Amino acid sequence: MVRRKYVAFFMLVLLSMLVASTVLSRFLIVVPPETPSLDELLFPTLSPGNDTDGTLPSPSVPVKPRFTMIVAGAAHTHYLRRVVYTDYVNGTWVTRNATSIPQSAVAPPEVAIPHHAERDSVTITLFSPFRGNLYTSLYTVRVNAVGVEAVPDYNLFRTAFNLTSYSFSSVAFTFDWPYLLNVTAGNQSEYLVVPDDPELMNLSEMITADAGSDYLKALAIMRYLSRHYKYSENTSAPQGYERLKWFLFESGEGSSYDFASAFVILARMSGLPARLVEGLYIDAVPQAQVVTERNIHYWAEVYFRETGWLTFDPLHPDPNIFVPFELSVSPDRMTLGPGENGTLTLKLMRVARGINATVTVKSPDGRILAAFDRAGVYSVEVGGFTEPGYYPVMINASAGGYPFRVVRFVPVTVPGNLTVFPEAEQVTLLRGGQSWLDVDVNGSESIPAVRSSSKLFYMALSIGGRRMSIGLLAGRDSELGWRIEKFSFVSGNGAFDLYIPVLVAESSRVVLSSPQEGTAGKELLVKGYVKAGETSLGKGNVLVYTVSGGRLVILGYANVSGDGSFSISGRLPKSLPPGTYGITAEYIPPTGSPYLPNRSTVNVPVKGLAELKVPDTVVSRPGRVLVGGELVGGDGRAIANATIEYFVDGTPSGTVKTTDDGRFSIELNVSGIERHTLRLVYGGSANYSAAGGVVNVFTVRMDVPERVETEVGKPVEIRGRVIGLEGGTITAYVFPGKSYTVRVVNETFSLVLEPFQTVGERSVDFRHGANVLGRNTVVVMSPVRVELLTPTASGEETARLVFRLMDGDGNPLQNVPVMVWLNGTAFTLETNGSGVAVLTVPVPERSTNTTVTVVFRGTRYYLPVNETFHVVISPKRSVPWLYIGALLVIAAVLLRYRLARKRAGAAGEERILKIIFNNGVPLFRDGEVVELTVECDGVPELYVDGKSVGRGRDFRLVLSPGEHTVEARCGDLVEAARVRVVGRYNDAVVEYYERCFLPWARNAGVEVDGMTPREIAAELTGRMYPWEPVDTLTEIFERAKYSPLEISRSEFIRFYRAVLTLTGGECVV
Known part of the structure; x- marks a missing residue:
């Protein structure tokens, strides 16, 4: 009783809760729109590819979602990538989906040229949860976060979980710039698709016309965009204009998206595989920095075979070139009032490992305003100039013992009643030479007087209006390097002090000792020395190169020795055709050096590289053995009418001449199973080098079965011996085009062929090169299946037993003899074109269950078969008319039931209606007889294109070209097929x-x-x-x-x- 009360109580409570939730749910629970479900929170997923819908919105103003994050540890990292765009479709960038793999670490690429590598461990802290593609650098090797997946095609990482912080480890590759001159564009066809636009193509060709290498093409495009177009954050194209062409040919100004998009299209049109990247541009400093949507940036990446993907950004310096450090100074000029101060922002970034970089900030009078020796962002107060003047603040950065120096000047102008503006912010003056500095004078109606204590100043001239020119002259003994020279302009309106940075420099001189001769594919030693006047220059580098086919060919790059000498050995490309080449040695002084670069060129005759292309090994049967080859240059050209001497086992055996296509053939007569060494020598010519080659010649005897039998669909094993060949490989060739590599070990081999799918004989040739060593025949046979088409046969006097013979694929066996045993009597039949054999037997008085055995003794390609069937042979009974009335009544009662059961078919014997074409293929040539057989329980009637052509089972038709519909009707069964007749x-x-x-x-x-x-x-x-x-x-x-x-x-x-x-x-x- 108590249990019933409890049950009643709980049922009442549940019923009350159900009613309340149904009535009040709309008032009690309000779900915010786009609230993720519980499944989404516990088991988040991402769409493939980028963390977008695959399309960059048509960006009149690129979308910048608001966010704030703190990035720390990016000591060598400027670019944080998040989205990669691959295809430019109707003016919009889209991204193909890419496969992601559930792993947080990937290996960096293998770089094939000398390079520098810097590693960063970057931590990112987000102020709001974040998921999807993560901000990482180009070559990130590991990401520390929950649920990370890698997208290798795009060098991206992502997660489906909300994160508030994560970290990653990365490697950044940089290169000494001469090594980049030889890199070649990769074969990435999906990144070469461009719109069909002649105007864009003409612009691309114009920009890269003089570029001597693929990397120089990319640099030319980057520099063209940075020099000819203006950066503007918010730009848009008028309605109806494609944004890219509006930027390039109309407005001339755009955002980072416009610069990067234009670079990618122009690069692709120049044959460089390129893609568009969206992400963040940050300061490359190790300290923590705040990053917001203001840092969103677009740039390009280009793929090269030797380096992988490299970054190109027309709005920033080339990040691929190695520098010991990077220095950024802003603003680049100031205007202050007397006694006022301003602030310079200095960023010492990308300081290479092992480099002790120092930065010093000086006023024009030599006062040190600031100094620091660690990477980071610094604010320096400048100014306090009380008198009108032009005061360049000098920023001097050096790399310790590394020969690298950066000098920047930020001019600070303090205007007065008299103000002078120089046209150039600094002057380079060659030792022993002169230069002129033009200035504009404001605030004076007369020409002011110019006073200076500088040893470089020698005169001042008026050049019309308010313009003057200051003459500077450096003596032969002038001290090299930077200095700041003061010039005072004085007039009735006041005075103005002009401080001008002057670099006194000296030209360098490269002296080459000419190499006597070079050979393509061989080392070329280039020696010389570098001087300035009579002074040997012991610092800097020398780049040695030549030009072939309009492309730069870098031969070597090395440091200058302390005494100014250099010795560089470089390998000439093997593809150089014979001729005379200009070998250039270019001196590259250290950055910031007072010595200027220079070059010297000597002409060197170069022989083409000759190559004897012969097989390492020739295996043949005894008798006449042919050894063929060709003599070609390294550039692929045939060397015609050349004489080649050959030696057999060290004995001179004759000479042979090459044909016009450089080919030759040597005939050896070997009677038994032997081994010989054939050495070939080409002595060279005035245009080509000497060449040689060695061929090992084996004569062998092959033992292999003449005939191997197998079944359709089963693998074939062939075993044999190659007597005289202890080890090596030969080729098994199966007509018409399948080859197998066969390994010979201790003169024996075993070969397994893939299963054959059709019957017949296959010839297997065992070859070495063009020599046939032996031949084998594989006989492919098919099993045979017998099908009884009439399990029940009836007739008034005779009945038909119908059999069909088919191969393993179900194809009919045509015109083959079949033996049928019935009641101890053997009958010999033959199948027709449809594989059908018919036996007519007398009908017994009563229904009889008879055993029938069908024997097929096999043919050349078909295996024998013996099948036994049980057949019911019965007389055809007359219709009992007396019972028709009763049956009709019963049929009317059961009509609905029979209609419902009609599709499933009546329980009992199976009814058959089939159209079987000759060979099973319903296509015939015009004029051929269309043979077909119709199988059914009664006598079928055949229709072609709706017209009756007669009754029976076997038909021979002649049809006109075209498609026809063949229809067989047997009682209430209908079967249709299409027949095609072709010319x-x-x-x-x-x-x-x-x-x-x-x-x-x-x-x-x-x-x-x-x-x-x-x-x-x-x-x-x-x-x-x-x-x-x-x-x-x-x-x-x-x-x-x-x-x-x-x-x-x-x-x-x-x-x-x-x-x-x-x-x-x-x-x-």
């Missing part, structure tokens, strides 16, 4: 290849456009598709399209079945 089988083969096979191959991932049929076949077999049907249809297609011979029906059937095997048959008739 030539060749046309049908070409049509099916192009309409059925090529789309299938394209869907399989093969880029069929531009590929030959053989290339398509090789690509498919390389992807593990069955090679035999691929080779069969390729061979027959080539004959059908390119040969004047007609394709036979048997060949077409082979082609048709190959297409069915590969495509599934949905396309063909």
Whole structure:
């Protein structure tokens, strides 16, 4: 009783809660829009690719969501990437989806040229939760965060979990700039797609016309954009204008998006694979810095084979060039009142490992305003100038013992009644030379007097209006380096002091000792020394290069020795054709040095590299052994009519001349199983170097079975011996185009062939090069299946027993003898074109269950079979008319029931109606007889295109070209099929290849456009598709399209079945 009360109580409570929640839920619970579900919070997911919908919004003003984060540890990192855009479609950048992998670490690329590597450990703290693509650098190697996935195609990382902080480790690669001159653009076709626009193409060609290498092309585009276009944060194109072309050809100003987008398109048009990147541009300092949406930036990346992806940004210095440090100073000029102060912001960034960088800030009078020796961002107060004047503040940065110095000047102008503005902020004056500094004078109606105690000043001239020119002259003994010279302008309106930075420099001189001769592909030693006047220059670098085919060829790059000498050994490219080349040595002084760069060139004759291209090994049967080869230059040109001497086992054995295409052939007569060493020597010529080669010649005997039998669909193993070859490889070639590499060990080998899918004989040639060592025949046989089409046979006097013979693929066996045993009697039959054999037997008085044995003794390609069936043979009974009335009444009662059961079929015997074509292929050539068989329980009637052509089971039709509908009717059963009649089988083969096979191959991932049929076949077999049907249809297609011979029906059937095997048959008739 107590339990019932408790149950009643709980039921009442639950019922009350249900009613309350139903009535009041709309007032009690309000879910904010876009609230994630519990599943989304516990099991978050991301769409593939970038953390966007794959499209960069058409950015009249690029979208900048508000955010704030703190970044620490980015000592060598300027660029934090988040989105990569790949395709430019109708004026909008979009991104293809990319595969992500659940891992937080990836390996950096292998850089193939000398480089510097700096590593950073960066920590990012976010003020609000963040998920999706993470801000990381280009070559991030590890991310420390929850649920990280890597997107290797785009060098990105992402997470589906909300984060408030994460960290990552990265590596940054930089290069001494001469090493970048030889890098080549990578083969990244997906990053070369551009709009079809002649105007853009002409601009790209104009910008890169004089670029001698792929890297110089990228630099030329970057410099062109930075010099000819103005940065503006908020820009947009008028309605109807494409933003890119508006920026390049109309407005001339744009945001980082416009600069980067233009760079990518112009680079792609120059053959450089490039992509657009969105992210943040930050200060490369180790200290913590606040980063907001103001740091959002766009830039480009270009792929090179030797380096991987490199960053290019027209709005910032080239980040790929190694510098010991980077110095940024802002603002670049100031205007202050008398006694006022201003603030300079100095950023010492990207300080390389092991470099002790120091920065000193000085006023024009030599006072030190600030000094620091650590990377970071610094504020320096300048000013306090009480008199009108032009005061350049000098920032001097050096790299300790490293020969690198940066000098910057920030002019501070204090205006007065008289103010003088120099046209140049600094002057470079060669020792022993002169220069002129033009100035504008404001506030004086007369020409002011110019006074100076500078040893460089020698005169001042008026050059019209308010303009004057100050003459500067440096003597031969003038001290080299920077100095600040003071010039005082005095007039009735007052005085103005002009301080001008002057660099007294000296030209360098490069002296080369000329190499006598060079050979393509060989080392070339270049020696010389560098001087300035009579002083040897012991600091700096020398770059040695030449030019071939309009492209720079870097031969070497090295430091100058302390005595000013240099010795650089560089390898000439093997592809250099013979000729005379200018070898240039260019002196590159240290950054900030008072010595100017210079170069010297000498002409050096260069021989082309000759190469004897011969096989390492020749394996042949005894007798006449041919050894062929060719003599070519390193540039690929044939060396014609050249004499080659050859030696057999060290004995001079003769000479041979090359043909016009550089080929030659040597014949050796070897009687037994032997081994010889053939050495070839080309003595060289005036244009080409000498060359040589060695060939090991083996004569062997091959023991391999003449015949191997196998079944369709089963692998084939062939074992054999190659007597005389203890180790090596030979090739097994299976007609028409399948090859296997066979390893020979201790003169024996074992080869397993892929299963064959059709019957017949396959010839297997064992070859080494062009020499056939042996041949084997593989006989492919098919098992045979017997099908009884009439499990029940009836008739008034005779009945028909129908059998069908098919191979393992279900194809009919045509015109083959079959023996049928019935009641101890043997009957010999023959199948028709549909593989059907019919035995007519007398009908017994009563229904009899008879055992029938069908024996097929086999043929050349079909295995024997013996099948036993049980057949019911019964007389056909007359219709009992007396019972018709009763049956009709019963039928009326059961009509609804029978209609419901009609689709499932009545319980009992199976009813058959089939149309079987000759060879199972419903396509025939014009004029051929269309043979078909109709199988059913009664006597069928055949219709072609709706017209009756008669009753019976076997039909021979002659149809006109085109498609026809064949329909068989047997009682209430109807079966229809399509028949096609063509003029030539060749046309049908070409049509099916192009309409059925090529789309299938394209869907399989093969880029069929531009590929030959053989290339398509090789690509498919390389992807593990069955090679035999691929080779069969390729061979027959080539004959059908390119040969004047007609394709036979048997060949077409082979082609048709190959297409069915590969495509599934949905396309063909």
